[in-house]
Amino acid sequence: MADVAVGKDKCGEQRLVSLPLSRIRVIMKSSPEVSSINQEALVLTAKATELFVQYLATYSYRHGSGREKKALTYSDLANTAAESDTFQFLADILPKKILASKYLKMLKEKKEADEDGDDGSDDDEAES
Amino acid sequence: MAERPEDLNLPNAVITRIIKEALPDGVNISKEARSAISRAASVFVLYATSCANNFAMKGKRKTLNASDVLSAMEEMEFQRFITPLKEALEAYRREQKGKKEASEQKKKDKDKKTDSEEQDRSRDEDNEEDEERLEEEEQNEEEDVDN
Numbered sequence: 682m683a684d685v686a687v688g689k690d691k692c693g694e695q696r697l698v699s700l701p702l703s704r705i706r707v708i709m710k711s712s713p714e715v716s717s718i719n720q721e722a723l724v725l726t727a728k729a730t731e732l733f734v735q736y737l738a739t740y741s742y743r744h745g746s747g748r749e750k751k752a753l754t755y756s757d758l759a760n761t762a763a764e765s766d767t768f769q770f771l772a773d774i775l776p777k778k779i780l781a782s783k784y785l786k787m788l789k790e791k792k793e794a795d796e797d798g799d800d801g802s803d804d805d806e807a808e809s
Numbered sequence: 810m811a812e813r814p815e816d817l818n819l820p821n822a823v824i825t826r827i828i829k830e831a832l833p834d835g836v837n838i839s840k841e842a843r844s845a846i847s848r849a850a851s852v853f854v855l856y857a858t859s860c861a862n863n864f865a866m867k868g869k870r871k872t873l874n875a876s877d878v879l880s881a882m883e884e885m886e887f888q889r890f891i892t893p894l895k896e897a898l899e900a901y902r903r904e905q906k907g908k909k910e911a912s913e914q915k916k917k918d919k920d921k922k923t924d925s926e927e928q929d930r931s932r933d934e935d936n937e938e939d940e941e942r943l944e945e946e947e948q949n950e951e952e953d954v955d956n
Contacts, residue, residue, distance in 0.1 A: 717872035
């Protein structure tokens, strides 16, 4: 199975997509319920993934604060995952970041709230 | 998710290139952003595969096919991908057809050669290669069941 993005005679379809089909296949196969993948499905999945990368990048850039800075940052992506319905499925792997000090402060506040006997229904998930 | 036997990540260089080509010139992409997009892409593949597989199962099929993937895009609300994907599929099918015809033509040409002993021998070797290549292409059409 050709791994390289450059087109070879056997796997000419790789000129249609840049992502290596072999790697895409490995990821697809890691899904337990999947038994067989036809070659067309593999090519389309690879192509769709490229389109996805483009879309995620441009969407995040347009909606992000980086426009003035001429940069795309992690937080642009995390914001996209948090705020866009389409990209919701990424929310767990692209969590928003907060400063560790802020997180510790939140923990402390929660602890105090619990001790006061308040209804500590603070279920914010903060990840640093 | 199943256990990870090897690298479930996509190559950095290719991901970076796709991002750069999508964004306006001169925009910087932080390493973190790049790595995040790469992870997102892997998750996308998993999500799309799972979704496509549901369609295959609905159709009582064990093999994922092109239409399953297209249906998955619809389901995942990436309708914007459907037209470019259909175009890519057409182009792929044309290419496959072209390759098949080319190798069939090669076989015909070889048969026309004069039969000196030497050429007979080289023809046999070439035919074996062609057969192997065709066999591999046929195998590539459908994935082996690994279970």
